[in-house]
Amino acid sequence: MTDLALEKAGTATVRRLSPAPFGIGALLIVAYGVLPLVASEYLFDAILTPFLALALAGLGLNILIGYAGQVSLGSSAFMAVGAYAAYNLALRLPGLPFLVDILLAGLVAAAVGLLFGLPSLRLRGFYLAVSTLAAQFFVQWVFNKVGWFSNDSPSGIVTVPPLSVAGLPLDSSAGRYLFALGVVTAVTLAVWRLVESPTGRALVALRDHETAARVIGIPVLRVKLLAFAVSSFIIGVAGVLWAFAYLRTVEPAGFNLDRSFQILFIVIIGGLASLRGAFLGAALIVVFPLLLSRLGEALLGGLFDSGVLEMSQRIVLGLLIVTFLIAEPAGLTALLDRAWSRIAGRFRRAG
Amino acid sequence: MPAVLSEPFVSPAAGSVPSALAVEALSLSFGGVTALSDISFAVAPGEIRAVIGPNGAGKSSLLNVVSGLYRPDRGRVWLGGHSFAAVPTDRLAKLGVSRSFQNLALFKGLSVLDNVAAGLSHRLRAGVLAQVIGLPAARRERAEAQAKAEELLAFLHLDGVRDRPAGTLPYGMQKRVELARALVARPRLLLLDEPMAGMTLTEKRDLSGHIRAARDDLGTTIVLIEHDVGVVMGLSDRIAVLDYGRLIADGTPDQIRNDPVVIDAYLGVAHDLEAGEGI
Ligand SMILES: Nc1ncnc2c1ncn2[C@@H]1O[C@H](COP(=O)(O)OP(=O)(O)OP(=O)(O)O)[C@@H](O)[C@H]1O
Numbered sequence: 001m002t003d004l005a006l007e008k009a010g011t012a013t014v015r016r017l018s019p020a021p022f023g024i025g026a027l028l029i030v031a032y033g034v035l036p037l038v039a040s041e042y043l044f045d046a047i048l049t050p051f052l053a054l055a056l057a058g059l060g061l062n063i064l065i066g067y068a069g070q071v072s073l074g075s076s077a078f079m080a081v082g083a084y085a086a087y088n089l090a091l092r093l094p095g096l097p098f099l100v101d102i103l104l105a106g107l108v109a110a111a112v113g114l115l116f117g118l119p120s121l122r123l124r125g126f127y128l129a130v131s132t133l134a135a136q137f138f139v140q141w142v143f144n145k146v147g148w149f150s151n152d153s154p155s156g157i158v159t160v161p162p163l164s165v166a167g168l169p170l171d172s173s174a175g176r177y178l179f180a181l182g183v184v185t186a187v188t189l190a191v192w193r194l195v196e197s198p199t200g201r202a203l204v205a206l207r208d209h210e211t212a213a214r215v216i217g218i219p220v221l222r223v224k225l226l227a228f229a230v231s232s233f234i235i236g237v238a239g240v241l242w243a244f245a246y247l248r249t250v251e252p253a254g255f256n257l258d259r260s261f262q263i264l265f266i267v268i269i270g271g272l273a274s275l276r277g278a279f280l281g282a283a284l285i286v287v288f289p290l291l292l293s294r295l296g297e298a299l300l301g302g303l304f305d306s307g308v309l310e311m312s313q314r315i316v317l318g319l320l321i322v323t324f325l326i327a328e329p330a331g332l333t334a335l336l337d338r339a340w341s342r343i344a345g346r347f348r349r350a351g
Numbered sequence: 352m353p354a355v356l357s358e359p360f361v362s363p364a365a366g367s368v369p370s371a372l373a374v375e376a377l378s379l380s381f382g383g384v385t386a387l388s389d390i391s392f393a394v395a396p397g398e399i400r401a402v403i404g405p406n407g408a409g410k411s412s413l414l415n416v417v418s419g420l421y422r423p424d425r426g427r428v429w430l431g432g433h434s435f436a437a438v439p440t441d442r443l444a445k446l447g448v449s450r451s452f453q454n455l456a457l458f459k460g461l462s463v464l465d466n467v468a469a470g471l472s473h474r475l476r477a478g479v480l481a482q483v484i485g486l487p488a489a490r491r492e493r494a495e496a497q498a499k500a501e502e503l504l505a506f507l508h509l510d511g512v513r514d515r516p517a518g519t520l521p522y523g524m525q526k527r528v529e530l531a532r533a534l535v536a537r538p539r540l541l542l543l544d545e546p547m548a549g550m551t552l553t554e555k556r557d558l559s560g561h562i563r564a565a566r567d568d569l570g571t572t573i574v575l576i577e578h579d580v581g582v583v584m585g586l587s588d589r590i591a592v593l594d595y596g597r598l599i600a601d602g603t604p605d606q607i608r609n610d611p612v613v614i615d616a617y618l619g620v621a622h623d624l625e626a627g628e629g630i
Pocket residue numbers: 381384385386404405406407408409410411412413453627628630
């Protein structure tokens with residue numbers, strides 16, 4: 001059995017110049033050290049905090065779509081489950097620390113995700129996509145119909161209690177941003193560990209060749225359901241951030257099909273099976289409409305009313321997505337990688 | 352789930368040594384097409400057994416039945432001391448059986464190393480949390496899998512492409528990665544569906560060497576589907592010939608070469624060795 005080792009040659013490989021450690025370090029310094037000092041309330045409330053929540057949702061969906069190769073069109077349903085679960089936990093079990101609420105809310109979302117992941121054991125592609133729509137409509141319907149979830153609020157809209165962690169109030173714009181940032185950092189780290197682990201490899205194996213995966217003994221059913229559970233957990237936590245750190249209210253209409261598609265676009269534009277992709281995609285989806293509407297107002301504000309402007313904004317965004325799908329199916333991540341290798345190449349030539 | 356019957360092993364092929372693989376009266380049809388018709392044969396441990404026959408003869412269907420991807424209409428498969436009406440694919444690796452596919456079946460997005468290490472998936476015990484947290488047991492288990500995978504990469508001269516995504520490699524190399532993935536678990540029985548299709552002459556010679564080494568060094572029993580008659584004659588101990596789903600001959604290369612029925616059905620007819628492959 002040892003003969004195989006005979007020819008074992010040096011396995012040193014040329015490591016590509018990687019921007020990753022650099023970039024991540026710089027980003028963390030800016031996110032934790034610089035932005036809290038310099039950013040305006042508007043930047044926190046309208047851009048940074050929703051960006052973080054959506055990036056996290058994109059990260060969760062990417063596990064399912066990008067890594068495990070399963071389709072889901074109902075992501076925002078799991079955001080809703082997370083948000084409502086955290087709201088009710090905070091309301092009904094006020095003794096629990098909020099971090100425990102978040103964890104439990106994620107677990108509730110994971111359980112619901114597992115349930116709606118069951119069809120994936122039988123269905124795939126288009127049929128699976130349609131069955132995930134059931135999650136979207138069913139969950140929204142339940143939160144609309146069952147008053148208990150929104151504490152019988154007549155309008156169906158509930159206000160969440162102010163954020164505080166371990167007695168530390170975080171109810172300022174910067175505080176809510178920092179809270180979201182902490183959660184997103186922790187979850188992203190865990191997701192990175194997951195996709196680099198043998199289980200993460202098994203997800204990709206499942207996506208790339210399910211039969212071969214089964215033959216080599218990957219527990220296909222278990223791994224598929226795990227993908228649904230983990231993905232829903234993360235999207236559920238994103239829902240908690242959306243409700244508690246960004247909007248400070250919860251209502252079913254905030255988690256509609258539009259939101260699900262928004263998250264899907266984040267994943268597709270950012271890049272499938274890429275952690276960076278979720279952040280790049282979310283940045284684009286959050287910032288781009290704001291830029292467009294500013295631009296529209298500045299250029300055409302006098303000519304058209306806001307309805308027309310909003311409609312044209314949607315059209316431009318739609319066109320952008322289609323262009324992206326055609327020109328760069330691998331997403332912003334690939335675009336960035338190419339740009340980087342060009343820059344690195346130039347440096348090497350120069351140096 | 353198909354019903355799986357398990358009984359103590361009694362080789363249907365007479366002899367004192369239990370077979371590494373035996374099939375007994377297998378029949379399988381798709382609608383009106385008969386893919387397999389009453390096939391019985393046995394493969395002795397340590398044997399290299401080729402399965403040859405014209406396109407559509409039922410060779411791949413046979414391997415698919417043996418690996419549980421197809422459920423036969425009738426007949427049984429004897430593997431690793433058990434007999435099955437339908438082989439449980441999920442337990443295949445644990446039964447000591449691995450296989451390659453006629454069409455490339457690599458995990459394109461994974462590196463070559465990860466593809467090969469995936470061949471040890473059925474041995475992993477650590478839970479997902481242990482892996483994410485990086486508990487010592489999970490780390491050890493993973494390091495072991497990677498070390499074994501690296502050994503296989505060196506064995507098949509793939510160490511130069513260790514970190515490349517498997518999907519970016521040339522065809523012949525991908526075939527070799529698939530062989531490495533199948534071999535890494537040191538299977539008792541290795542099923543290869545046209546491992547040399549589309550390879551150059553040199554590549555074929557190299558791969559033949561590797562297959563023989565797998566048998567000689569690791570004691571692996573090998574069942575091999577191959578169209579290149581030259582390769583088959585040189586490599587195999589025995590050859591089974593299928594035609595229209597029937598087993599028309601089963602014997603040593605010399606017997607097969609001179610069998611008039613085989614010459615009629617397969618060897619004699621002018622067939623392009625590579626044509627129609629990869630379907
Ligand atoms: N999944 C399937 N569904 C329908 N028919 C099938 C299926 N698999 C095989 N067949 C049919 O069964 C017959 C045997 O096919 P098989 O793939 O086993 O042939 P083969 O000997 O491997 O041929 P080749 O040399 O071309 O690979 C063919 O007529 C084929 O069309």
